[in-house]
Amino acid sequence: MALLDYFLRKKEKQVTTASKAKERLQIIVAHERNSRNKQPDYLPQLTEDILKVLRKYIKVSDESFSINLDKKDGDLNVLELNIELHDEQNVS
Amino acid sequence: MARIIVVTSGKGGVGKTTSSAAIGLGLALKGHKVVLIDFDIGLRNLDLIMGCERRVVYDFVNVINGEATLNQALIKDKRVSSLSILPASQTRDKDALNKENVGKVLEELGKSYDFIVCDSPAGIEAGAMMALYYADEAVVTTNPEVSSVRDSDRILGMLASRSRRAELGLDPIKEHLLLTRYSPKRVEEGEMLSVEDVEDILSIPLLGVIPESQAVLKASNAGEPVILDTESDAGKAYQDVIDRLLGETVEFRFLVAEKKGIFSRMFGG
Numbered sequence: 567m568a569l570l571d572y573f574l575r576k577k578e579k580q581v582t583t584a585s586k587a588k589e590r591l592q593i594i595v596a597h598e599r600n601s602r603n604k605q606p607d608y609l610p611q612l613t614e615d616i617l618k619v620l621r622k623y624i625k626v627s628d629e630s631f632s633i634n635l636d637k638k639d640g641d642l643n644v645l646e647l648n649i650e651l652h653d654e655q656n657v658s
Numbered sequence: 659m660a661r662i663i664v665v666t667s668g669k670g671g672v673g674k675t676t677s678s679a680a681i682g683l684g685l686a687l688k689g690h691k692v693v694l695i696d697f698d699i700g701l702r703n704l705d706l707i708m709g710c711e712r713r714v715v716y717d718f719v720n721v722i723n724g725e726a727t728l729n730q731a732l733i734k735d736k737r738v739s740s741l742s743i744l745p746a747s748q749t750r751d752k753d754a755l756n757k758e759n760v761g762k763v764l765e766e767l768g769k770s771y772d773f774i775v776c777d778s779p780a781g782i783e784a785g786a787m788m789a790l791y792y793a794d795e796a797v798v799t800t801n802p803e804v805s806s807v808r809d810s811d812r813i814l815g816m817l818a819s820r821s822r823r824a825e826l827g828l829d830p831i832k833e834h835l836l837l838t839r840y841s842p843k844r845v846e847e848g849e850m851l852s853v854e855d856v857e858d859i860l861s862i863p864l865l866g867v868i869p870e871s872q873a874v875l876k877a878s879n880a881g882e883p884v885i886l887d888t889e890s891d892a893g894k895a896y897q898d899v900i901d902r903l904l905g906e907t908v909e910f911r912f913l914v915a916e917k918k919g920i921f922s923r924m925f926g927g
Contacts, residue, residue, distance in 0.1 A: 582847075582848025582849065583848065583849055584845065584848045584849055584850055584851050584852065584855065585848065587803075587804050587851055587855075588851060588855045588858070588859065590804065591804055591807050591808060591851075591859050592858075592859055594808060595807075595808060595811045595859055595860075598808075598811065598812070598815075599811070599815070602815045602819075
């Protein structure tokens with residue numbers, strides 16, 4: 567079994583500190599970029615209100631919901647909502 | 659028009675001055691007229707790395723205050739005649755520089771040089787903002803390490819919002835990623851962010867990868883920019899950076915660890 571252990575251990579080692587570093591950086595950098603692109607003051611309240619309405623009808627967790635206000639070139643602003651629907655329970 | 663290149667990073671100690679010196683000297687060796695400016699007012703070090711610390715008479719702030727002419731303050735490099743250095747002052751206060759007076763100096767230099775390389779101080783204070791304000795291009799010097807990558811991203815934000823190009827709505831500053839102190843061996847062992855990881859996070863084009871090298875310390879000890887050490891990996895990697903800045907396509911080197919042979923593996927080494 568020693569041989570098997572050897573191979574298994576190699577696989578386990580895959581969560582390296584470098585991949586941890588990358589993951590942490592991706593999150594914090596995305597977060598900081600967001601606050602850098604100044605969002606309008608009403609956005610948090612709007613988010614809350616939309617979620618409230620959605621939750622009247624379907625289950626939405628915080629993670630499966632995202633809202634984004636993007637400036638495209640010119641003076642076009644796009645409000646983007648992303649809602650993930652998971653199980654059948656949501657559809658029925 | 660001269661190309662104004664700022665060497666910046668946010669975080670200190672990642673190799674801005676080493677890189678500025680190598681890039682300035684490298685471009686001059688290719689026959690271009692280059693001036694290297696130290697923007698680190700109060701903590702000048704570019705003169706030491708360039709090996710001209712004993713020839714500093716007047717500095718950047720003297721020129722700004724009208725106490726010396728540009729020609730009096732510029733130090734001609736002894737190795738390459740087309741390279742000059744404008745040292746930072748050691749004592750004056752940081753507020754001596756402002757957009758207007760720095761702009762005047764750069765405009766004057768732009769008349770007689772092809773490249774103006776600005777060595778930025780660390781941080782995001784006034785000095786660093788001054789160094790990047792007039793830039794056409796930015797070499798974002800980054801170590802494969804969390805705090806350096808995060809700070810580089812903040813600097814990218816500054817380049818996009820606080821520069822002259824941003825304020826006037828011109829084409830944005832051309833950003834280049836320069837990854838320094840890279841250790842392929844540690845990357846392979848999963849202990850260090852890889853080139854791809856850093857590119858993924860910062861998403862700007864890669865200009866160069868400088869391997870961790872003992873040649874860098876030796877070079878600064880001697881006041882001879884590491885690009886002159888043509889035998890060293892770091893020197894060669896900086897040479898590639900110069901070629902890429904001049905528009906050539908050069909393959910990236912020193913990205914994989916040297917493979918150990920079976921004998922050294924068995925007997926250690």
